[in-house]
Amino acid sequence: MGDQNVNKVSGKVQMQNFMKLLLRDVQAMEYMLDNDWFENDITRIGAEQEMVLVNNKTLKAAPIAMEAIEKIGERKWLDTELAKFNLEINVNPQEFKKDCFKLVENEIKICLNEINANLEGMDAQLLLTGILPTLRKFDLNMNNLTPKPRYKALMEAINEQLIGGSYELRINGIDELRLKHDSPLLEACNTSFQVHLQVSAHEFVKMYNICQTLAAPVMAIAANSPLVFGKRLWHESRIAMFQQSIDTRMSHDYHRDYSPRVNFGNKWLDKSITDIYKDDITKFRVLLAGDSTVDSLSMVKNGEVPKLKALQVHNSTVYRWNRPCYGISDNGKPHLRIENRILPSGPTIKDEMANACFWLGLMVGMGRKVDDIRTKIDYANVHDNFEKAVRYGVDSTFTWFGDQKISACDLILEELLPIAREGLEHREVDKDDIDSYLGIIEARAKSHTNGARWLLRSFTKLKEESTNDEALSAITASILEGQKSDTPVHEWDLATLKDLPHYHPADISVSEFMTTDLVTVQKDDIIDLVAQMMQWKKLRYTPVENKKGVVVGLVSNRRLLDYYVNIRDANPGKNMTVEDIMIKNPICVSPETSIKKAMELMRKNKIGCLPVVSKTDLVGVVTEMDFLRVSASLLERIG
Numbered sequence: 001m002g003d004q005n006v007n008k009v010s011g012k013v014q015m016q017n018f019m020k021l022l023l024r025d026v027q028a029m030e031y032m033l034d035n036d037w038f039e040n041d042i043t044r045i046g047a048e049q050e051m052v053l054v055n056n057k058t059l060k061a062a063p064i065a066m067e068a069i070e071k072i073g074e075r076k077w078l079d080t081e082l083a084k085f086n087l088e089i090n091v092n093p094q095e096f097k098k099d100c101f102k103l104v105e106n107e108i109k110i111c112l113n114e115i116n117a118n119l120e121g122m123d124a125q126l127l128l129t130g131i132l133p134t135l136r137k138f139d140l141n142m143n144n145l146t147p148k149p150r151y152k153a154l155m156e157a158i159n160e161q162l163i164g165g166s167y168e169l170r171i172n173g174i175d176e177l178r179l180k181h182d183s184p185l186l187e188a189c190n191t192s193f194q195v196h197l198q199v200s201a202h203e204f205v206k207m208y209n210i211c212q213t214l215a216a217p218v219m220a221i222a223a224n225s226p227l228v229f230g231k232r233l234w235h236e237s238r239i240a241m242f243q244q245s246i247d248t249r250m251s252h253d254y255h256r257d258y259s260p261r262v263n264f265g266n267k268w269l270d271k272s273i274t275d276i277y278k279d280d281i282t283k284f285r286v287l288l289a290g291d292s293t294v295d296s297l298s299m300v301k302n303g304e305v306p307k308l309k310a311l312q313v314h315n316s317t318v319y320r321w322n323r324p325c326y327g328i329s330d331n332g333k334p335h336l337r338i339e340n341r342i343l344p345s346g347p348t349i350k351d352e353m354a355n356a357c358f359w360l361g362l363m364v365g366m367g368r369k370v371d372d373i374r375t376k377i378d379y380a381n382v383h384d385n386f387e388k389a390v391r392y393g394v395d396s397t398f399t400w401f402g403d404q405k406i407s408a409c410d411l412i413l414e415e416l417l418p419i420a421r422e423g424l425e426h427r428e429v430d431k432d433d434i435d436s437y438l439g440i441i442e443a444r445a446k447s448h449t450n451g452a453r454w455l456l457r458s459f460t461k462l463k464e465e466s467t468n469d470e471a472l473s474a475i476t477a478s479i480l481e482g483q484k485s486d487t488p489v490h491e492w493d494l495a496t497l498k499d500l501p502h503y504h505p506a507d508i509s510v511s512e513f514m515t516t517d518l519v520t521v522q523k524d525d526i527i528d529l530v531a532q533m534m535q536w537k538k539l540r541y542t543p544v545e546n547k548k549g550v551v552v553g554l555v556s557n558r559r560l561l562d563y564y565v566n567i568r569d570a571n572p573g574k575n576m577t578v579e580d581i582m583i584k585n586p587i588c589v590s591p592e593t594s595i596k597k598a599m600e601l602m603r604k605n606k607i608g609c610l611p612v613v614s615k616t617d618l619v620g621v622v623t624e625m626d627f628l629r630v631s632a633s634l635l636e637r638i639g
Helices: 012-034 065-072 100-122 149-161 184-189 201-222 238-245 274-283 296-301 309-315 349-369 379-395 408-426 431-447 451-463 468-485 527-536 557-570 595-605 624-638
Strands: 006-008 044-055 078-080 086-090 124-127 167-172 176-181 193-199 288-290 322-328 334-340 397-400 404-407 541-545 551-556 609-614 617-623
Touching (some): 100 124, 167 184, 201 322, 201 334, 349 431, 379 397, 408 431
Antiparallel strands (some): 541 551, 609 617
């Protein structure tokens, strides 16, 4: 998340002073570029590994990051993330050659093993996944914000930019997700494996444009995040979740282009890396300010290398999927990097390293093969390809060089893998490592299987034989086992309920097994209508709501039977409606209510259905049949 010594901008004086420093930083960078200050004679790679902490028993998010860090002790490679159930490790940079990938992989394993060893006494373990399958909406409330000033300042600053009344998610895949949220903490859904490539200053424009072009096929083969809150959405739903979670824009009567803070970009890079920074300063308001008062332009004119802290703070609040980065090497020279933010975490370390190796090899290989990629493909197709890859993963068909239409898997197998291999060989990467990592990419493409496809197939199969929560829990358990074996995901068997030896439904909430595909009526509807609807859909209960979606009653089969047997004949000629027979002001529960509490309510009040209400909105129902399904599944497992 960057520098922790930042705060929300308070007052116009602080804003003005920070803007002056920000503009001076851009001028200082331009001076250093013009005078060839940057380190250009070495290429390094690096990575940031994000992870989720999950409870061993429930397999749900475990918000214990601060306690875990305290137990582990201070480590320069370990850091917090936005939510209390996330951690991040930062890998030491390695020169891009020889055994660099094996060194990075081994370092990640050592760090993760140390974290897991300390989590053993906390009844938790870490999980590598793009989006935790068992994550619940209420896991993303502000109570789970990591208690550090920077995160609080960032949330407050984004909230102040919000034009509408709430943040909205609207994603259509196999299923549909439509919901509102009251904070940008939804961003914490995402868990990534961010890879850095140091590039020479004089080739930055060329390499950045190549990076944008390669984003689509790399995303397609690496996708690993199709499940959000029990819905099957985009193959890499992280992209939509991140963009929409902090999207402060709203619709207007007239069209006006507002760029989201999370974006891919809308044009080629033309002249310099500073074009990106200038564009972001132009389009996006400053959210945070650092504590620096250093005039970087004065420093460079005195021959000193500045940290450009103002520029880095602003850059950290604009989330390009391929982000430009400035840094200072150990030798004191400034350098430039491209941070690839599209890659998801997991499903294994070996899968992540294969993704990184493929992308890095492609960057070098394509850079050697193509002088200016803008002559090969239109930017509109580059952007469109990325959107397709995010939605459809390995099922995508791209528009490639020369307006060629080609499937993602064919493009990777026929054209991109040889280019990646040439690039890695040029960097003198060990042959065995090239064969191993690129072999994983090749096998995925040939079998048409990556993390996203495995998750979708497993969930669809499990949904037919279990509840949503049970299916998601089984998948999470299976991922944990796959990570322990470090077997690439294309070799995994589909998840089964046998992967879930210990299941604790009493620990889950009604939101995880309630029915959300609702049939409802209004109180003025005729009784024959609700009777027919309940017969057609084989329903035992139907909620009654007003025009604003507020529950005002509940119709049961028993009430209908009483009407047809007793009430109708006793009231000849009366035009009776739903209001005459409904249960008024039924007992309701919230989505966060535990299954145990819901069962106690139903038993105590001798009722068979509970409408589920979020604030005032009807979002689902739970009935005795839902509890029977859970119980039956448990009995089958015991048997």
